[in-house]
Amino acid sequence: MATKVLKEFTIEDVAKHNIEGDLWVIIDSKVYDLSRFANLHPGGANVLYADGVAGKDATQVFFGLHRLEVLLRPQYARLQIGKIQGQEEVVKPLAPGELSQVPYAEPTWLSRGYFSPYYSEGHRKFQTAVRAFFMEVVQPESVRCEESGKRISQEVVDKMSEANIIAMRLGPGKHLKGRTLMGGIVKPEEFDYFHEAIVHAELARVSSRAVVDGLLAGLVIGLPPVLNYGSPELVAKVVPDALAGKKYVALAISEAFAGSDVGGLQTTAVRDGDYWVVTGTKKWITNGTFADYFTTGCKTDNGFTVLLIERGPGVSTKQIKTGYSSVAGTAYITFDKVRVPVSHTLGKVGNGMSVILSNFNHERWMVISCSITTQRLIVEECLKWGTQRLVFGKPLTSQPVIRAKLAAMISRVEACQNWHESITYQMNQMSYNEMSDKLAGPIGLLKQFVSRTARETAEDATQIFGGRALTTTGMGKLIENYHRTSGFDAILAGAEDVLGDLGVRQALKKMPRDARL
Numbered sequence: 342m343a344t345k346v347l348k349e350f351t352i353e354d355v356a357k358h359n360i361e362g363d364l365w366v367i368i369d370s371k372v373y374d375l376s377r378f379a380n381l382h383p384g385g386a387n388v389l390y391a392d393g394v395a396g397k398d399a400t401q402v403f404f405g406l407h408r409l410e411v412l413l414r415p416q417y418a419r420l421q422i423g424k425i426q427g428q429e430e431v432v433k434p435l436a437p438g439e440l441s442q443v444p445y446a447e448p449t450w451l452s453r454g455y456f457s458p459y460y461s462e463g464h465r466k467f468q469t470a471v472r473a474f475f476m477e478v479v480q481p482e483s484v485r486c487e488e489s490g491k492r493i494s495q496e497v498v499d500k501m502s503e504a505n506i507i508a509m510r511l512g513p514g515k516h517l518k519g520r521t522l523m524g525g526i527v528k529p530e531e532f533d534y535f536h537e538a539i540v541h542a543e544l545a546r547v548s549s550r551a552v553v554d555g556l557l558a559g560l561v562i563g564l565p566p567v568l569n570y571g572s573p574e575l576v577a578k579v580v581p582d583a584l585a586g587k588k589y590v591a592l593a594i595s596e597a598f599a600g601s602d603v604g605g606l607q608t609t610a611v612r613d614g615d616y617w618v619v620t621g622t623k624k625w626i627t628n629g630t631f632a633d634y635f636t637t638g639c640k641t642d643n644g645f646t647v648l649l650i651e652r653g654p655g656v657s658t659k660q661i662k663t664g665y666s667s668v669a670g671t672a673y674i675t676f677d678k679v680r681v682p683v684s685h686t687l688g689k690v691g692n693g694m695s696v697i698l699s700n701f702n703h704e705r706w707m708v709i710s711c712s713i714t715t716q717r718l719i720v721e722e723c724l725k726w727g728t729q730r731l732v733f734g735k736p737l738t739s740q741p742v743i744r745a746k747l748a749a750m751i752s753r754v755e756a757c758q759n760w761h762e763s764i765t766y767q768m769n770q771m772s773y774n775e776m777s778d779k780l781a782g783p784i785g786l787l788k789q790f791v792s793r794t795a796r797e798t799a800e801d802a803t804q805i806f807g808g809r810a811l812t813t814t815g816m817g818k819l820i821e822n823y824h825r826t827s828g829f830d831a832i833l834a835g836a837e838d839v840l841g842d843l844g845v846r847q848a849l850k851k852m853p854r855d856a857r858l
């Protein structure tokens with residue numbers, strides 16, 4: 342397709358169009374004809390007729406009031422009629438895969454001129470491809486679904502499964518064997534937890550908190566127990582379709598009766614020949630509204646057992662209204678005498694607690710990976726806003742109190758990131774059992790730290806953005822979303838205080854008996 346040659350104007354040409362009905366402005370070297378748009382302008386027509394705006398270069402005032410994306414929306418992009426002779430645009434959106442050059446907007450390993458002991462050139466290649474994919478395929482969908490509350494389209498899920506992103510989100514392992522990952526950039530046997538962390542980070546970079554969950558987070562936490570504890574026949578029946586994005590899975594553990602005390606669950610499974618008969622309810626189940634399978638914690642005669650329940654007679658799900666978008670498909674589930682084949686038992690009868698506990702580490706580490714990226718994104722938003730927003734004729738960052746907030750925000754996210762990388766490195770060296778033994782505590786402590794710092798950063802960012810942080814659209818929309826949803830990470834996958842306590846209890850278990858001051 343031929344690129345449109347833009348008409349060129351001088352500043353003087355534009356200055357002649359400065360009245361109602363004949364109104365041009367310059368924004369970042371581009372000339373816009375707002376004559377007819379003025380009456381439709383969401384900020385009102387009058388602001389456009391002001392002295393420093395009509396017929397003038399309104400770049401400064403524009404970027405004080407709008408996000409760049411406004412100019413990129415097709416309905417507004419077409420208002421551009423030309424450009425100013427001899428000027429070039431300065432403010433450009435990132436190309437798919439491109440890195441931000443804002444300091445601290447990217448982790449150190451992605452920052453120009455810095456080094457990392459953990460990430461290789463291969464990780465970098467992989468990251469570039471994953472970022473481009475998420476920017477092109479997932480970002481527009483995220484914006485649509487966050488607003489509409491509708492579940493992610495099958496088209497996006499299909500594209501994710503084609504690149505094997507769904508399988509990669511489950512981490513390294515035998516489920517990757519024979520798969521072409523991201524067009525073959527990384528071999529399945531080379532795929533490690535740093536590759537996986539990249540996938541989570543890039544997903545979180547372009548998605549709101551609810552979309553991170555809506556994009557099959559239920560499957561990411563609900564399928565591993567099937568992979569690790571299901572019979573070969575069950576694995577063959579369920580896993581290929583799930584990784585191909587044809588069937589959805591949710592992890593159904595928590596209940597209105599029991600959250601953190603998994604032992605207090607009331608959903609009951611009673612044996613009847615070759616079937617279990619399951620009765621009970623589940624609450625806060627991510628992706629539950631559209632899941633085909635539920636990895637479900639049940640009380641059985643001799644303790645606690647995990648069953649894979651297929652949607653069918655006796656299973657009903659309804660949407661729960663939560664503080665974030667219903668794109669996450671958070672559900673209340675009722676099981677009413679549901680007949681579940683005994684072959685759908687995951688692990689040994691009565692051994693459900695270890696099935697669930699072994700799953701938690703990976704889930705928590707995944708939540709941490711996503712949460713840190715969003716925290717970093719908020720730092721980037723604040724650095725940009727702080728420099729482009731003028732107060733008392735100077736950038737906001739000229740105020741020491743703003744710089745102090747930025748210092749705290751940067752330090753927090755860098756601390757989180759470095760701790761996360763250190764734990765991820767340990768994961769790469771350890772067997773699954775070693776991880777359960779040695780990393781449950783550190784992962785619990787890190788998750789507590791990340792969700793606490795997230796909320797502190799949300800508070801600071803809200804102060805920096807002021808009223809703009811209170812609206813779901815416009816300049817502060819990411820801050821508003823973060824402020825409203827950062828608390829989710831303090832609850833989902835294990836409540837903050839419980840996890841901090843777990844970390845300390847694990848440490849106490851390992852205290853040498855002879856340790857004395």
Ligand code: HEM
Pocket residue numbers: 366373375382383384385388389394399402403406407408411412417420814815816
């Ligand atoms: C191509 C030119 C422009 C387009 C397409 C445009 C579009 C918009 C849109 C979509 C909004 C809604 C808020 C948002 O989504 O960010 C808005 C708000 C606003 N616009 Fe514009 N605008 C343009 C130029 C200008 C200029 C030159 C001014 C200068 C005064 C201006 C002043 C405002 C104000 C005061 C608001 C309300 C901001 C708020 O609620 O915080 N706009 N504009």
